Amino acid sequence: MKAKCVRFHKFGEPQHVLQVEDRNVQSPGTGEVLVRMIARPINPSDLIPIKGAYSHRIGLPTIPGYEGVGIVEEVGPSVSKSLIGTRVLPLRGEGTWQEFVKTSAELAVPIPDFINNATAAQLYINPITAWLTCTEVLGLQPGDDVLVNACGSSIGRIFAQLSAVLRFRLIAVTRSEAYTEDLIRLGASHVINTSNTSLYPAVMEITHGRGVKAAIDSIGGSAGIDAAYCVRPNGSLLSIGLLSGIPINWSKIIENTQVNVRMFHLRHWNEQASAQIWQATFRRVIELIHNKQLKLMAPSLQFDLSDVTKAVQAAESHENTGKILLTSKMYTEG
Structure with a gap:
């Protein structure tokens, strides 16, 4: 055929x-x-x-x-x-x-x-990546401050909904006011539009000078660097994408910020996940959709x-x- x-x-x-x-x-x-x-x-x-x-x-x-x-x-x-x-x-x-x-x-x-x-x-790509990064990789707990850039994207909106499910405080970073209302409705605690607001001072004000426990970067380039500087010492910067196409010298960032930089690649998780874990992870995401906690x-x-x-x-x-x-x-x- x-x-x-x-x-x-x-x-x-x-x-x-x-x-x-x-x-x-x-x-x-x-x-x-x-x-x-x-x-x-x-x-x-x-x-x-x-x-x-x-x-x-x-x-x-x-x-x-x-x-x-x-x-x-x-x-x-x-x-x-x-x-x-x-x-x-x-x-x-x-x-x-x-x-x-x-x-x-x-x-x-x-x-x-x-x-x-x-x-x-x-x-698959966005829901499973978002679920795993929040639960397995970062192990986010209720009340944790988490910054996510490119948050007007499809995966950004998933992170907003998971913040309501897992009860962490999401600081959503966008480059347009168009996404603010939706992201707050979906669960974000704060939305920072970097087209008219400087990221670092805004994050420091929201977190009372502490910085965030974790940042999730989908962009790389200057946006990824900016996200890293918003993380408190010994916190985590998780890179999950490179939308800008501009790689970052993460070793230099680690040296300057005392931040733990990690990369997440879904294919690496696939390689070590058994068929049972694979199916169970999808069932959990499907359950969130059934319960109207994720759309x-x-x-x-x-x-x-x-x-x-x-x-x-x-x-x-x-x-x-x-x-x-x-x-x-x-x-x-x-």
Whole structure:
């Protein structure tokens, strides 16, 4: 069987190097499932590798896409046929920007009926990263002061909601007043708009001169440095992204600030998490959604998989108004 996929054969700007191609779909092997994809979001973490940031560990040609939702079409030997027709997240297998994805059955995450396709497609990168950083990596406790930059983003809004769940005090950092009301409503204690307010004095005033216990940086560059200087001595700066594309000399920051700098990469957690822990972590996030303690942003636009060039152009130019989805013809909101 042949099906559509998106591939890149060289690194470069996504709108220039991504190609829609046909590929042969192989039947699932032992312990695997074949999933017919419904929808996949476009994340910065999908686009950055296409540009060549991690070229040392990416073999070409390759199919991008780390998350998405689909329906089990076929199961391999040793896998229960009862899975056929169920909705799952086919993660940690092949790239999701294709019509069919193979993955390990024990890693396929079942999606309950109360979660729609648009939400299900986004359940991995941002929610799992936010949950793990708050609970496992930083071990945040009620009353802890935590600074998060780029907080108008999809993951920033998740951190705001988790601050209400875990009862830490979130200082949300943005570059626009447009996000303030929403972030306060979602759970943030304070919002600092750095387009009109200096970050360090504002944080020192909020924390009575102590600084924050932890800062979570998604940006790098000058914004990451500014966040580090807001952390109290022996506190933690956790880097989870590099939206600016500008790396930081963290050893120099450690020397100047006495801050513990750590990096979080979801793929490293994946490598050491058992299938049981993997599934349990998703069940916890799904429980938060069921209890209405967590709500993901609705997608702002959707494009058919074959229109990937237009989709990535939209993803790189739009504001934080929701993810761009790459969908298949069967896509529905429900």
